[in-house]
Amino acid sequence: MASNEMDTASPKTCQPKEELSRDPLPSAEPATEAEVTKKPLSFYFSFLALNLMVFIISLDATALNIAIPKITNDLHGTTLEAFWTNLSFILALVITQPIYTNVSDVLGRKIPLNIAFLLFFVGSIVFAVANTMPVLLGGRILQGLGGGGLDVLAEVILADLTTLKERPLYLGLFALPMAGGGICGPVIGAALSEFVHWRWIGWINLPISAVGFGLNFFFLRLRPIDQSFRSKLRRLDWMGMLLFAVGSTTFSLPLSWAGSMYPWSSWRTIVPLIFGAIIIVSFGIYEARPVEPIFPYRLFQNITAVTTIIGATIHGIILYSIMLYAPLFFQAVMLQAPFKSAISVLPASVSIIVFSIFSAIAVEVLRRYRWVVISSWVFSAVGIGIGVGTHFTVLTIPMQASLARVDDMGLAAGIIVCFRLFGALIGLAICASVFNNIFEQQIQPLRPLPPSIAVLEDAREAIGFIPALRLVALEPVRLEQITEVYRSSLKAVFLTLSGFGVVGFLTSLFTKELTLESEELGRQQLERPSTQAVSPLASNRVK
Missing domain, CATH: 1.20.5 (Single alpha-helices involved in coiled-coils or other helix-helix interfaces)
Structure with missing residues (x-):
């Protein structure tokens, strides 16, 4: 199959360069310029629903980190159970996101979307009422199974509803709830666990989820896939x-x-x-x-797509590791309480929001993305926050600009999300290994430790002990020695993440500048009144 890279100087929209005879589904009808420019009211309500989906997942994924020690103590859990409390959620996201993307591409977006809302809603209730750690873990798994769909389908549907030409603007707006949830999550989680009750981390999901579901139910009316349900099932991979x-x-x-x-x-x-x-x-x-593979080969056959996917993976490595280890730095080295540590990371979190919006606006104005991507990796290697924010919005653009088929826009958006989260899992594993190895080396000369901190002789217990560190009665000299061990270990983690930023910069140099002037909407775009009047496809909505 020939490469589908396109010349940046060409004003033409993205067109398929070959006939894919294995795909009998109809392509999207191009929207007129007036239809693209003037959005119906249903678009704005649907866009609000997508923002709520992104916000609630971002909030839920980050709120629990600081509350885990309190939860484990209340439910008499073990260190192993505490370890799995958040990990089970992330694993469920990683496993289900590509499946949600594939199923939604064949059956339509609404069926898997409704299933995702139901699973997340039920999982939040199970989490909130749990009286044992196994029940709480079951709730987290259900939340992850549903959250994976809400997270990935939000970006998939956004690609359906917007053209490539206008997408930078909406990606910039999309960054607000994405980064906002990440900022509010640790603060809300710390505040609820310290001043109210950690169970409210589950309860607050319910009204937000209910509003998002209602908006999607009433306003997200998508173009149909004109096949019987049985034939769709046969096409699934x-x-x-x-x-x-x-x-x-x-x-x-x-x-x-x-x-x-x-x-x-x-x-x-x-x-x-x-x-x-x-x-x-x-x-x-x-x-x-397969006819409809989870990861179609055609999406990976040009250098821009490959470098973007590598970038999304590295973005996940850096982003989720920083979200975990930055608050721990303030707790372990500065001896701050969890709530105050969440406040201390706010400046960095705000910079993520600012630059995610700024970078999207820059692409919207300049109609170029290559140097925005490259420069963001420089910032990622040097200072983390600026680059991480930029990657939220800009990385999706070159991936979608490299596609030969406009119908693949939603699928490509989903794949970017999947690789970002898989990178998170890799990053957390690597950072945990780096932290434990350096901690083991640094703690060795201080042995034997006093009984009150003897648990730190096992480096694997060091992270779990951080909330208790500021409460332990130690001589000032000994306390300073211990905090220095934590400082060295966390510094090694941050330097490792900086190294990944350098790798991201080197791979981004191979990204090509492609045209952003496509004005075609995705195949499962919003139904338009004019389409309903003339198109036989409009008689059946995707449910």
Whole structure:
């Protein structure tokens, strides 16, 4: 198949360069310029619903981190159960997001979207009423199974509703709830766990989810896929979904516990890691066969798409690791309470929002993205916050600009989200290993430790002990020694993330500048009144 890179000087919209005979689904009818410019009221309500979806997932994913020690103490949980409280949520997101993307591309967006809302809603209730750690973990898994759909489908549907030409503007607006949830999450989680009750971390999801579901139900009316439900089911990549779920689970689990629960050299880490890698490779080979594969080969056959996917993965590595370790730095080194540590990271969090919006506006005005992407990686390597914010909005643009088929816009948006979250899992595993190794080296000369902090002789317990560190009665000299061990360990984590920023910069140099002037909407765009009058497709809405 020929490369589908396009000349940046060409004013033409993206057009398919080959006939894909295996895809009998109809392509989207191009919207007229007036229809694109003048949005119906349903568009704005639908866009608000998508923003609420992104906000609630971003909020939920970050609010729990600071509250975990309090939850574990109240429910008499173990260190292992505390470890899995947030990890189970992330793993569920990683595994389900590509599946949601594939299913929505075949069955339509509304069916998987409604399922995602239901799972997240029920999971939040289970979490809020849990009286034991196993029940709470079950709630987190249900939240992850639903949250994976809400997170990825928000960006997929946004790609359906907007053209490539206008997308930078809406991506900039989209960054507000995405980054806002990340900023508010730690503060809200700390405030609720310290001053109210951690159960409200689950309860606050319900009204926001209900409003988002209602807006989607009444206003998100999408163009239909003109096939019977049975024929759609036959097009689903059932074997691919099975291979991906098993392979990604088997591969992700050892990544999540390597260096935290078991050493990298342990058979418990190596065996499932190798087995999972074999299944994932088999999945990649198999994906050449299905009619509607989870990861179509056609999306990965140009250098811009490949470098963007690498960038999205590195973005996930940096973003989620910083969100975890930055508050811990203030708690362990500055000996701040959880709530105050959440306040201390606000300046960096605000910079993420500011630059995510600023970068989208820059692309909107300049109609160029390459140097915005490259410069953002420089900032990621040097200062983290600015670059991380830019990647939220800008990385989606070159990926979608490189596509030969406008119908793939939603699928490409979903794939970017999937790789970002998979990068998060890799980053958390690597950072945990770096932290534990440096902590082990630095704590060695201080042994034997006093009984009150003897638990720190096991580096794997160091993160869990941070909230108690400021409350331990120690001699000032000994306390200073311990905080210096934490400072060195966290510094190593931040330098590791800076190194990933350098890798992102080097790969971004291969990104090509492609045209952004396409004015075609995605295949599952909002129904238009004129379309309903003349198109036979309009008789059936995607449910």
